[in-house]
Amino acid sequence: MRRLLYLPTIRTRWLQVLVGAALPLAATLMARALPKITTVAAAMFYLLVVVIAALLGRFWGGLVASLVSFLGLNYFFTSPVGTFRVGKVEDVVALVAFLLIASLIATLLTEVLEQRTRAERRERETSLLYELSSGLLSREGLDGVVEQVEKDLTELFDLTHCELVLLDRMAVAAVPHSRGKDGDAQKANSFTEIPLRTESARYGVLRLYPKQDRTLSDVEKDVAKAFATQVALAAEAARLDEQTRKARGEAEVSRIRAALFSSVSHDLKTPLSSVMAAATSLLEEGVEFDNERRAILLRTIVEETSRLNRLISNLLQLSRLRAGVLTPRKAPTPIEDLIESVVIRLRGMFASRGLSLTIKMRDDMRPVPMDVLQIDQVLSNILENASRYAPPGSDVDVRARQWHSWMEVLVSDRGPGIREDDREKVFEEFYRGNGGESMGTSGLGLAIVRAIITAHGGSAWVSETPGGGATVGFRLPLSEGKPADVGIASPERA
Amino acid sequence: VIRVVLVDDEVQIVRALQASLEVRGYDVLSAGTGSEALRMLATSEPDIVVLDLGLPDLDGTEVLKRLRSYSDVPVIILTIREEQDDKVAALEAGADDYVTKPFGMEELLARMRAVMRRASPDGDGEPILTFGNIEIDLSRKLIRKASQIIHLTPKEYGLLEAMATHRGKLLTHRWLLSRVWGPGYEDEREYLRVFVAQLRKKLEDDPQRPRWILTDPGVGYRWAPH
Numbered sequence: 179m180r181r182l183l184y185l186p187t188i189r190t191r192w193l194q195v196l197v198g199a200a201l202p203l204a205a206t207l208m209a210r211a212l213p214k215i216t217t218v219a220a221a222m223f224y225l226l227v228v229v230i231a232a233l234l235g236r237f238w239g240g241l242v243a244s245l246v247s248f249l250g251l252n253y254f255f256t257s258p259v260g261t262f263r264v265g266k267v268e269d270v271v272a273l274v275a276f277l278l279i280a281s282l283i284a285t286l287l288t289e290v291l292e293q294r295t296r297a298e299r300r301e302r303e304t305s306l307l308y309e310l311s312s313g314l315l316s317r318e319g320l321d322g323v324v325e326q327v328e329k330d331l332t333e334l335f336d337l338t339h340c341e342l343v344l345l346d347r348m349a350v351a352a353v354p355h356s357r358g359k360d361g362d363a364q365k366a367n368s369f370t371e372i373p374l375r376t377e378s379a380r381y382g383v384l385r386l387y388p389k390q391d392r393t394l395s396d397v398e399k400d401v402a403k404a405f406a407t408q409v410a411l412a413a414e415a416a417r418l419d420e421q422t423r424k425a426r427g428e429a430e431v432s433r434i435r436a437a438l439f440s441s442v443s444h445d446l447k448t449p450l451s452s453v454m455a456a457a458t459s460l461l462e463e464g465v466e467f468d469n470e471r472r473a474i475l476l477r478t479i480v481e482e483t484s485r486l487n488r489l490i491s492n493l494l495q496l497s498r499l500r501a502g503v504l505t506p507r508k509a510p511t512p513i514e515d516l517i518e519s520v521v522i523r524l525r526g527m528f529a530s531r532g533l534s535l536t537i538k539m540r541d542d543m544r545p546v547p548m549d550v551l552q553i554d555q556v557l558s559n560i561l562e563n564a565s566r567y568a569p570p571g572s573d574v575d576v577r578a579r580q581w582h583s584w585m586e587v588l589v590s591d592r593g594p595g596i597r598e599d600d601r602e603k604v605f606e607e608f609y610r611g612n613g614g615e616s617m618g619t620s621g622l623g624l625a626i627v628r629a630i631i632t633a634h635g636g637s638a639w640v641s642e643t644p645g646g647g648a649t650v651g652f653r654l655p656l657s658e659g660k661p662a663d664v665g666i667a668s669p670e671r672a
Numbered sequence: 673v674i675r676v677v678l679v680d681d682e683v684q685i686v687r688a689l690q691a692s693l694e695v696r697g698y699d700v701l702s703a704g705t706g707s708e709a710l711r712m713l714a715t716s717e718p719d720i721v722v723l724d725l726g727l728p729d730l731d732g733t734e735v736l737k738r739l740r741s742y743s744d745v746p747v748i749i750l751t752i753r754e755e756q757d758d759k760v761a762a763l764e765a766g767a768d769d770y771v772t773k774p775f776g777m778e779e780l781l782a783r784m785r786a787v788m789r790r791a792s793p794d795g796d797g798e799p800i801l802t803f804g805n806i807e808i809d810l811s812r813k814l815i816r817k818a819s820q821i822i823h824l825t826p827k828e829y830g831l832l833e834a835m836a837t838h839r840g841k842l843l844t845h846r847w848l849l850s851r852v853w854g855p856g857y858e859d860e861r862e863y864l865r866v867f868v869a870q871l872r873k874k875l876e877d878d879p880q881r882p883r884w885i886l887t888d889p890g891v892g893y894r895w896a897p898h
Contacts, residue, residue, distance in 0.1 A: 443752065444752055447773050448773070451750075451773035451775065452682065452684040452688050455688045455689055456691075459691070459692035465696060467695055468695070471691040471692075474687055474688070474691045478684050481684060485684075
């Protein structure tokens, strides 16, 4: 019997009335078809019909069925049959009692059914709210749930539609959604607006557009408010999260900046210390210097001053490269001219460290489009770097060769080499390899190399010298513009 | 002849310092790495060590700790301003003083003389220390200033004794707190500030311009070397 409670419910008023009228009429026809039926049996039959009508058509269905049944019983089953007149007093009492019972059943049944519907809806609301809050907390986040909330609420409250407008996209939302036909939403203009608010701020609004013949009850508004609160809390959490992330990012940047700053100041102050110590030592009165020691101190001052100068120009150059001020002014230049001029300039420095420089290249190579001053610096930086790491008495090789549409220049030393993990890091600013500090590197040379070569459309890399040591190489496109990719990521050389 | 061991990985500064010290009559040995320095320190019996903190292989503070495990030789560290934390760590590990790069030669020489004077055994075993008009009788815990007896609380006396028996040496906040107040008080710098102010009021002629208790901001205090 409980199953009867789950008969589908008719929601439209005129259909409810129609069902309420049609069922007793059908019952009358059926009862009349039976050969002999007592008044009591007919009354019971009508009562059953009223119950079914109330189940299907709720209050209005039940009430109409009660009235029609009352009339049917009166007309067809009480004497005199075929009239609405009633002969006996007890029949009058029975008919009135029937009408009262039928109406009462319809009313009570409707109440039970409505309660069940409300309970079901509350359950649905609760579970939707739960889904919403867990959705907000989990991976979906705010964006993922906006559409879902709109859908859920539309369904839950039987709306034409619903809008969830978050503050930071107010501009987008200002264009009215016209999901209803012919923009009837705007025409109706009757919606309920609920602010998305937490204790500290407002994050947007929730707009509910009920169907034309309906307004939202207070209970429904409360439920909608619960949804709105959930969304507002999530919006607030998202905003706080964003702030935290931003703060963390800023802390990271300032940490890197501090490391960089410390590195620069170390690099600048180290040569300054030698200059200062040597100069103040020479200036002190009452100390007799022999020629040899005086020369040592003066030479230290000169060397360290030029080192400082190199470092400062490197710093300036790097910052100009970074700012994009130094665009290469390219002109076709024979690579051998460049290599020879750099090697001649640096030969003295190599000799003073007991190093020899060997150039290996063919003499029939194509000129390379380059900014001569910049590529001069590239090669100088690479060679200076090699001179610091190469052990005294060893050989440093400079080679140049054409490789498809590229010109490749390689500088190989026989020093300790660079670990595979560090081969990209050496191009970072202020990176020092193991023991790099002892050689007085500025940590900028290779960063500048890469910046210039990249601006030329080429690439720079570090690999191992066969037999031990580091090889720093770069290549430049032989033709102006973007050369065809040769499809070889890391050119290995024999 | 005073023997100096110079530890720095910068060839140029070693060269400049070596020439400058030799010309002033010091005997100079130099090392460019931490491990080389440890070997040299163990075998050469230096009178003073000048140690750079940024060495390629071993941290300068590590070299210092190992040196301190067997020797009290005076150590001056070379730092740059940005290495404040390393500097304090090195002082706690037993360095006597520091010089900030870039420095003038006369400054380094003055510091070297000061820490060597401390190391010479003038104060050891001597029950009465005299600084200007201040007299500290260590055996009787009696302080006189211009012959007047000065009354100190036990903590004030402890602080005074800690500093006066290490004159010229830069003592870090943590070292002083741990020594006078005991372990667990290392971070209570406010105590130190208050007690130093009290001591200065009682002992210094002009507490605003102290002659004996000198502040090294952010690092600690030292008793003036002379």
